[in-house]
Each structure stands twice: as C-alpha cells, then as structure tokens.
Amino acid sequence: MNTEAEVPGDDYIDLFLCQERHPFIMVDRSVWEAVIRKLPEGYFIPDYRIINMISNMP
Numbered sequence: 865m866n867t868e869a870e871v872p873g874d875d876y877i878d879l880f881l882c883q884e885r886h887p888f889i890m891v892d893r894s895v896w897e898a899v900i901r902k903l904p905e906g907y908f909i910p911d912y913r914i915i916n917m918i919s920n921m922p
Contacts, residue, residue: 869892869893869894870890870891870892870893871890871891871893871896872887872889872890872891873886873889873890873891874886874887874889875891875893875896876891876896876900879899879900879903879907879908879909880908880909881908881909881910881912881915
C-alpha cells in the first residue's frame with residue numbers, strides 16, 4: 865500500500881452498520897473512495913436488506 869494514500873479506516877466508519885472503531889487500522893484512500901463512488905446512496909456494509917432477507921430464510 866502506498867503510505868501517502870493510507871488513512872485511518874475510521875474515516876469510512878459511516879459505511880458500516882456496526883460502527884466499532886479501530887484506530888490502528890489504516891486503509892488505502894483510493895480504494896475506499898472508488899468503493900464509495902460505486903455504492904448506491906444509503907448503502908451500508910453489510911447491506912441491511914440482505915441481512916433481513918437471510919434472517920427470514922427457512
């Protein structure tokens with residue numbers, strides 16, 4: 865990973881349903897910015913719609 869592109873993973877915590885902080889995890893900004901651009905508005909990881917569908921399966 866290019867150290868110039870490393871940022872705290874917590875910068876992207878708003879994308880996750882479980883917003884547990886991990887201050888020592890560094891991520892590549894260019895990768896996460898590309899992910900954000902491709903996600904639909906209001907999307908969370910994991911996607912709550914998928915979780916609901918899986919939890920309702922027999």
